[in-house]
Amino acid sequence: MAMTGMLTESFELGPIRPPSEAYSLLIRVTRNCSWNRCKFCPIYKGEKFQLRSVEAIKQDIRTARIIQDKIKELAWKSGYDGSLEEVAAMVCNNPPNDAYRNVALWLYAGGKNAFLQDANTLIMKTGELVEVIKYLKETFPSISRITSYARSKTAAKKSVEELIELREAGLSRLHIGLESGYDPVLQFMDKGVTAADHIAGGRNVVAAGISLSEYVILGMGGKKMWREHAIATARVLSEINPDFIRARTLTIHSRMPLHNDVASGNFVRETDEEIIEEEKLLIENLECHSSFISDHIINLLQEVEGKLPEDKEKMLAVISRFQALSPEERANFKMGRRLGIYGRLDDLNDARRHEEVKRAMDRLGQDGNGADDKVIFSLMERFI
Template identity: 50%
Template sequence: MNFEQGPIRPPSEAESLFVRLTRNCPWNKCLFCVIYKGKKFSRRPVEEIKKDILGLKEAEEKVWMYAFQQGKEEITREVLQLVYDHDPNLLQIAFWLFRGGKNVFLQDADCMILPPEELAEVISYIKEQFPTVERITTYGRTKSIARRTVEELKILKDAGLTRVHSGMESGFDPLLEFMSKGVTAEEHIKAGLMLKEAGLNLCEYILLGLGGRKYWREHAMDTAMVLSSIDPHYVRMRTLAARRGGPLQTYIDSGEFQVQNDDGLAMEERLLLQNFDGTGSIVSDHILNLLEEVQGKLPDDMEKMIGVVNSYLSLPTEERENFSLGRRLGLYRFLNDRNDPRLFRQVEEVKAGLKKQGKDLEEFVAEYMSNYI
């Protein structure tokens, strides 16, 4: 194919068309992150990106040729099948068109590091080439956003940028420093408020478990404080998975960082929710989150969300263990899934097997989670 694509995008952008403006992460130092380790950051020249956009356009036109061959004026399942049979390389763009061709995600980890004029030029070019596009989003590091002025951010908004996904992770300064995040709580607030003032939609990502067992309270409280100061449109919950061999491993091995267990994660999440005063939405759309049903619109759904956490924490120990294991094994999605006798029995069998092998349940869960990305 005549265009380049990066490996990472937020789950909510799975159906978007990807346009790669930069390669990898310009910071690449966060202790908990292994995604771009060993990979060098680079900015792609605007002319090269425009060639990619033309390559995507060409791919789009080819998909439409398959549709016209079948006498279709829209991309149907039959067209997808035809593309799959004859030109599987076009499948991604065919699916994108099948879903309406509305969303574009700019890769990789921090397009906000680009000069605003360059970024705006690319965004305008995308809109010119793909008039069906309604939403263009990107990842943006707090530091890169905070370096801009509101006027510069407005240039991006006017060009067609709609949303910035930003990895806040925590609002607790000592933790941000320990994790080498390279930003402070104050910068998080400044960047978040600037984006909002520029009229951009903001999605902040929070990393539950980042404080380990030592700082879970401070992490929850200060993160809630920073989130309340910004009041982002979306807060997306994520959960730390300390990848084996990642930079955090040394601190785990030395005992300086103790990975939080599932009960601790639930208490941390409850404390954060109890202290967060916002009006946006909370989303928990990730397999690593213990309680996927903690989501809703604020302020109305806050009590319901806290109620979900309380329901988990008030279960008898045996049942909490069962849910934790079943969730981590991917057998359960929601708390109530453990009411399915077949699934419950399946999890109990695994639990009994682990106990027989003398394995500690918490350690097994932590080990299992460290294999997720």
């Protein structure tokens, strides 16, 4: 492709986006996290929070537009019969920089969604955020969905009227890290919010008509508070009634402050079996009309998904099926999941994969009667 030498423009990108925004155009409106103290979160540690000026953000949007136009021009000139998808895929496979990769991936997926980074976009002044969202939509008329991360506390401080203004400008969905609805857990993890803040913030978003995705972390209560964590989290989620509840499983590595609590014995991790029991208790206590989603490889039972309340029994049946396995089969499944060999419980019936896991367990010195938790934990770290 002769033109690739001319593809030099770039714009700023933050480090993360939710899995559901993998194909979204990423626009960084703030840098890092305005709280940055949660013990279980390594993402922005050591980085300073910064607001960005509206003009700087608009400049990035303009650059994204130039990149889009260049990729379109490339598609037209390279005689791919106008196949933007093919050219976007080629740019994506060999991008001149991350900004090009992002725009190419977004075009490849149809160019409909955008995600505003980083951790707490609502902290911007409402008027400025409205201006950014409107500019983004004007610059890219193809965008029909704009989403972002927010903190409950910040959402609680915005009035419903302000949130409605944001929705009317084009903000479609907010992703909020609820993590737990149990105050002692929130306090221990230094989350900087209470269950009451979660409810107030979540309800404001729902009342404004913005789609809401709340993230919960299974295992967050540790061996000491798992039961209270499950029940209180279900209560808070039921009071909010978000559109989506997304489950994640606690994973700990050395870049997290929580690692020190584990080392000192201040926090004792649950085993996979205990976490599944906690998930069961959480689901049993949910009284809402949300979609429960397990869209992360870190969750042991990714097939525990469905619409509440009608799919509650179906989800609990998946959990019961896992719990009814023999200890050997449970160990095999846990190891297969953590090695990335299994996707769901049915995969246990695949003789080839079952044997592959068995051999891996032999190599790792497992006895087949119980995968060592330390090995499981270290395998899990590879996924984050």
